[in-house]
Amino acid sequence: MCQLLGMNCNxxxxxVFSFEGFHRRGGLTDHHADGWGIAFFEGCGCRLFIDDRxxxxxPLARLVRDYPLKSTNIIAHIRKATQGEVKxxxxxxxMRELWGRYWIFAHNGDLKDYQPAPGQYYRPVGxxxxxxxFCAILEALxxxxxxxxxxxxxxxxxxxxxxxxxxxxxxxxMLSNGAFLAAHCSTNLHxxxxxxxxxxxxxxxxxxxxxxxxxxxxxxxxxVIATQPLTDNETWTPLSPGEFxxxxxxxxxxxxxxxx
Amino acid sequence: MCQLLGMNCNxxxxxVFSFEGFHRRGGLTDHHADGWGIAFFEGCGCRLFIDDRxxxxxPLARLVRDYPLKSTNIIAHIRKATQGEVKxxxxxxxMRELWGRYWIFAHNGDLKDYQPAPGQYYRPVGxxxxxxxFCAILEALxxxxxxxxxxxxxxxxxxxxxxxxxxxxxxxxMLSNGAFLAAHCSTNLHxxxxxxxxxxxxxxxxxxxxxxxxxxxxxxxxxVIATQPLTDNETWTPLSPGEFxxxxxxxxxxxxxxxx
Numbered sequence: 001m002c003q004l005l006g007m008n009c010n011x012x013x014x015x016v017f018s019f020e021g022f023h024r025r026g027g028l029t030d031h032h033a034d035g036w037g038i039a040f041f042e043g044c045g046c047r048l049f050i051d052d053r054x055x056x057x058x059p060l061a062r063l064v065r066d067y068p069l070k071s072t073n074i075i076a077h078i079r080k081a082t083q084g085e086v087k088x089x090x091x092x093x094x095m096r097e098l099w100g101r102y103w104i105f106a107h108n109g110d111l112k113d114y115q116p117a118p119g120q121y122y123r124p125v126g127x128x129x130x131x132x133x134f135c136a137i138l139e140a141l142x143x144x145x146x147x148x149x150x151x152x153x154x155x156x157x158x159x160x161x162x163x164x165x166x167x168x169x170x171x172x173x174m175l176s177n178g179a180f181l182a183a184h185c186s187t188n189l190h191x192x193x194x195x196x197x198x199x200x201x202x203x204x205x206x207x208x209x210x211x212x213x214x215x216x217x218x219x220x221x222x223x224v225i226a227t228q229p230l231t232d233n234e235t236w237t238p239l240s241p242g243e244f245x246x247x248x249x250x251x252x253x254x255x256x257x258x259x260x
Numbered sequence: 261m262c263q264l265l266g267m268n269c270n271x272x273x274x275x276v277f278s279f280e281g282f283h284r285r286g287g288l289t290d291h292h293a294d295g296w297g298i299a300f301f302e303g304c305g306c307r308l309f310i311d312d313r314x315x316x317x318x319p320l321a322r323l324v325r326d327y328p329l330k331s332t333n334i335i336a337h338i339r340k341a342t343q344g345e346v347k348x349x350x351x352x353x354x355m356r357e358l359w360g361r362y363w364i365f366a367h368n369g370d371l372k373d374y375q376p377a378p379g380q381y382y383r384p385v386g387x388x389x390x391x392x393x394f395c396a397i398l399e400a401l402x403x404x405x406x407x408x409x410x411x412x413x414x415x416x417x418x419x420x421x422x423x424x425x426x427x428x429x430x431x432x433x434m435l436s437n438g439a440f441l442a443a444h445c446s447t448n449l450h451x452x453x454x455x456x457x458x459x460x461x462x463x464x465x466x467x468x469x470x471x472x473x474x475x476x477x478x479x480x481x482x483x484v485i486a487t488q489p490l491t492d493n494e495t496w497t498p499l500s501p502g503e504f505x506x507x508x509x510x511x512x513x514x515x516x517x518x519x520x
Contacts, residue, residue, distance in 0.1 A: 042312075042349075043347060043348065043349060044385050045310075045312075045347060045349030045351070045385070045386065047310060047311075049307075049309075050305075050307060051307075059323060059327045063319060087302070088303065089306075091305070095355070096357060097356060097382070100383040102385055123357065123359065124360060125304050125360055125361055
């Protein structure tokens with residue numbers, strides 16, 4: 001299975017520390033070596049880096065580790081292919097435009113017998129269940145609304161779509177349009193909120209510690225969401241199966257489904 | 261004005277040599293320092309790198325120079341902002357999906373009083389005339405065909421759309437879907453075809469020479485298209501104002517408009 005990493009903040013923040021541990025799961029501390037990718041929103045613009053090499057060997061991953069891009073919404077993915085061969089067109093995250101904004105999606109899981117009809121507005125380029133699900137979600141939203149609905153309406157629609165698709169199998173995913181980051185848990189997803197007073201954090205996958213008090217301001221608020229906790233000296237909150245959370249400005253703003 | 265660089269080949273080829281000279285025009289040998297970007301197709305997958313920094317200062321550009329990504333269709337752009345502020349959402353190339361393929365577009369020029377109606381299928385995210393033109397082109401194609409037409413029909417439709425939009429001002433552009441690279445000349449665009457027997461080439465913008473005979477096979481065929489010639493010891497062919505050429509497998513496959 002793949003691994004997911006997301007970050008949602010109230011002020012542009014770099015993901016260098018979390019990515020340092022996360023990218024090691026792509027071929028070094030875990031077996032997810034079939035490609036990787038990461039997307040950074042800057043305002044409504046988005047940088048998308050994808051690679052069909054393992055994140056440990058990738059010159060692109062080295063760039064991401066060395067170049068502290070600051071962003072309020074980041075989604076990263078390390079791939080262990082379940083459906084669809086190892087090729088660039090199958091690397092997550094995927095990007096599309098809806099209502100004049102870019103949307104980014106990454107998925108961890110496996111959807112069985114999931115073949116939605118070809119969309120009018122959105123069609124997959126690669127051959128993964130994940131991209132089919134992303135296109136189906138955007139298609140449903142676009143068919144229903146010609147312009148963005150309220151955040152509450154959008155959240156309810158996304159929660160219903162996520163539940164429908166999750167009936168086909170394991171559907172942990174993250175979705176962002178640069179304004180929020182939504183996360184759906186099917187089996188495995190954890191998050192942590194970091195805010196003042198900031199403390200030190202130590203990576204699970206590497207002997208690296210950062211003192212966030214040194215690199216933040218008192219008003220910063222950051223939510224980090226990951227398949228498995230990335231640090232071993234902080235308390236990560238697991239999401240429950242079926243839980244869907246919309247993170248905004250570094251904290252959960254809307255949630256639906258059982259809480260643990 | 262901006263600068264464009266494109267490459268279309270019959271076998272995956274890296275653009276390191278041409279990019280070496282081209283990227284220096286982004287702030288060093290010329291004044292195009294308001295961002296840059298480059299897209300590489302690999303099959304139907306596409307890597308898109310965009311930056312709102314000048315290409316001379318950009319760590320991303322250093323990566324592209326050091327990491328010889330091989331591709332059959334590449335489009336690069338160095339931006340000198342005319343419309344739309346300097347921000348990531350305004351950096352070329354732009355990417356959208358049409359008929360289950362990614363399409364990439366970059367523009368050099370300035371379109372006056374060009375405000376096409378918001379599309380049903382494609383809407384701009386940033387605020388450049390260029391992205392509006394790209395969305396208008398895809399919108400017209402998608403409105404007309406639900407699935408890809410023949411290459412001949414597509415070429416004729418694109419040529420007509422290019423001519424219509426060019427009535428608004430300067431509209432040099434490159435467009436690729438990974439299968440071909442189409443180039444429209446409004447004022448400035450040159451190309452060179454390289455094939456066996458390969459020779460040495462020397463950059464205009466830097467004292468660098470490459471001997472293509474050492475890095476190619478006899479069957480390789482490469483078309484390089486650029487705003488201004490990149491080498492000073494080869495003969496580049498200028499495109500005429502209004503000329504529209506579709507490059508495929510490293511050579512012009514279809515063309516329309518006056519030839520010089």
